[in-house]
Amino acid sequence: MTPALPSGQLGDLDPTSDRAVFRQIADQLREAIDRGRFREGEKLPSEAELVDHYGVSRMTVRNSFSILQGEGLVHAEHGKGVFVRPRPPVRRLASDRFARRHREQGKSAFIVEADTVGSHAQVDSLEVKEEKASQDISTRLGSVRRVLARRRRYLLDGRPVEFATSYLPLDIARGTQIAEPNPGPGGIYARLEELGHRLDHFEEEIRARMPSPDEVxxxxxxxxxxxxxxxRTAFDTExxxxxxxxxxxxxxAYVLSYQLPAT
Amino acid sequence: MTPALPSGQLGDLDPTSDRAVFRQIADQLREAIDRGRFREGEKLPSEAELVDHYGVSRMTVRNSFSILQGEGLVHAEHGKGVFVRPRPPVRRLASDRFARRHREQGKSAFIVEADTVGSHAQVDSLEVKEEKASQDISTRLGSVRRVLARRRRYLLDGRPVEFATSYLPLDIARGTQIAEPNPGPGGIYARLEELGHRLDHFEEEIRARMPSPDEVxxxxxxxxxxxxxxxRTAFDTExxxxxxxxxxxxxxAYVLSYQLPAT
DNA sequence: CATGCATACTCGTATAGACGAGTGGGCAAG
DNA sequence: CTTGCCCACTCGTCTATACGAGTATGCATG
Structure with missing residues (x-):
């Protein structure tokens, strides 16, 4: 005889409900996940199993899965199944992460920080070049036409987590170590201070949105x-x-943390 | 004869490409939107029109739309069509928004701020009650068992933009104006200071994720x-x-803005 | 002129079927 | 025992069809 299906955990549909069938299925799966009946990384019942269990067509089941995927709850792997998405370890960014004392050490802040939590950090796809400033960057830097752009990607235990580009006015950066792929100990902020631009404060603007296909x-x-x-914009004391x-x-992969004075 | 279809703006499929048809269609629509060929709020070609234009089945077109919806680029309206999602006006939250000087005025900070940008602000679904503290809240407040919870929703020009719950230890809040629906001028922070809890600083933790169905x-x-x-956690001078x-x-609807010292 | 209905167009939901492609296990051949 | 192939199972893509439900428009009716 056939073994009990994994879908045995799930309930039935309510045909009298005006809630769409694929939503009802998604609801049941979501609840089962929330209750821990399916744990992180665990495989959900296959499409075929759910088709049998609920007596619906395959497209309806796929529709349910696509809802849960949109919510970031599950992910599908071709040829394997649909799995509860594990919550990856997060990186906490504290608001004192640019404090001067953190710049004294030799290694980059990203690497040091990863070491302390036992993760393997990497930086790749480094690109350093001069280019035309976008409208927005030009405005933020005070009407500069061309800038030095430093692009890099950060990986944690092999997983890319962050993609960043620094823009600097050419009159500051050109010909300095800032224009080199490796900016040296303490990073470009240390170099900026050596060049006489003592840093005063930073401004950070934060938005959240869905990624572009490129970012995906x-x-x-x-x-x-x-x-x-x-x-982030860095301002010197002038x-x-x-x-x-x-x-x-x-x-x-991130939790940002800020400290605000109450004054 | 039939008028030129709105889909005339779009190109053809590449049958030799290994990129899925519905992705190719999504790509073309996305590019057309990015290039401004379809403007904010404008209607995209209907499913039927795209079916004709590309010679594919309706499900394939819908599949393309669902990609763009997942990216937050478009939204469908039953009976009307699929539209380029307009970017709503955003609310900027500055890091000095809790400065003491902002608490002097009578009206709530949210209302005042909205007035200055010419928006109509509202606060609704106010609930104030004592309840059991969750594990997380208890930890943050220093092992309290029960708390006063103040729940409210903020609307801007009729659109809900924010949903917030404040938790306060009972030994501080019980019996004070903080436990009233209307906490009075300057909000609960003003009341806390009157009660002798002079505020020292705030800590804010920020995450981004997809909403739960409730939040939707x-x-x-x-x-x-x-x-x-x-x-956000508020700390007093002790x-x-x-x-x-x-x-x-x-x-x-939001851009958060923070200022960090470089020290 | 105003009301209300018919109708066409829109997206929403669901079925049934087909083929493709990635994965992994078992079995047969070497 | 190892190699390599086949097969079963998985999700991915696509077609074709059907009916339901929300919206807007125009026309007929009062």
Missing amino acids: KTLRLASGVPVIHLI GRAVEVCDTVMAAD | KTLRLASGVPVIHLI GRAVEVCDTVMAAD
Whole structure:
């Protein structure tokens, strides 16, 4: 005889309900996941099994799955099945992460931080070049036409989590170590201070949205995972904007943390 | 004869490409939107028109639309069509929004702020009650068992944009104006200071994720719109956590802004 | 002129079937 | 024992069809 189906965990449909069948199925799966009947990384019943269990067509079941995918709850793997999406370890960004004392050490802040939590960090796809400033960047940097752009991608345990571009005015960066692929210990902020631009404060703008297809690719995002878009401007003590850093982060990999004075 | 179809703007499929047909269609529509060939709020070609234009089945076209919906680019309206989703006006939250000087005025900060940008603000579904603290809230408030919870929803020009719950320890809030639906001028932070809890600083934790079905309902979110989840803890000058505010915001309605010292 | 209905067009839901392609296990051949 | 193939199972893509339900428009009726 046939063994009990994994779908035995699930209930029945309510034909009298005006809620669409595929929504009812999605509801039941979601609840089963929330209650822990399917755990992180565990496989859900296959499409065929759910077709049998509910007596609906395959497209209806797929429709249910696509809802849950949009919510970021599950992900499908071709040839294997549909799985409860595990919550990856998150990276916490504290608001003192640019404190001067953190710049004293040799290694990059990203690597050091990853080491302390036992993760393997990597930086790749480094690109450093001069280019025309976009309207937005030009405005933020105070009407510059061309900028030095530093692009890089950060990976944690092999997973891309962040993609960032720093823009600097050419009159500051050209010909300095900032224009080199490796900016040296303490990063470009340390170099900026050596060049006489003592940093005063940063401004960060935060948005969240769904990723573009490009971002899905570079960050290898599962469907249903938004991105956090952070734009940071660094100001020196003379009030000049000396750098703009445009960062796109996989939202499921980050918690940002800020401290605000109550004054 | 038939008039030129709106889909005349679009190209052809590449049958030799290994890219799925519905992705190719989504790509073309996305590009057309990005290039401004379809403007904000404008109607895309109907499913039937695209079926004719590309010579594919209706499900394939719908599949394309569902991709764009997941990206938050378009939204469908039953009986009307599929439209380019307009970017709503955003609310900017500055990091000095809790500065003491902002608490002097009579009206709530949310209303005042909305007035200055010419929007109509509303607060509704107010609920104030004592309840058991969740594990997380209890930890943040320093092991309290029960709390006063203040729930409210914020609307801008009739659109719900934010849903927030404040939690306060009972020994502070019980019997005070904080436990009333209307906490009075300056809000609960003003009341806390009057009660001798001079505020020292705030900590904010920020996450972004896709909304739960509940959140979709309360915030009337279109598909493809993530939420920003903000958890703020207020500390008094004695280092005690005196309030935790858990806020869920429609991500397309907000830009958060923070200022960090470089020290 | 105003009301209300018929109708055409829109997207929403659901079925049934077909083929393709990735994965993994078992079995047969070497 | 190892290699390699076949097969069963999985999700991915696509077609064709049907009916339901919301919207808007125009026309007929009062």
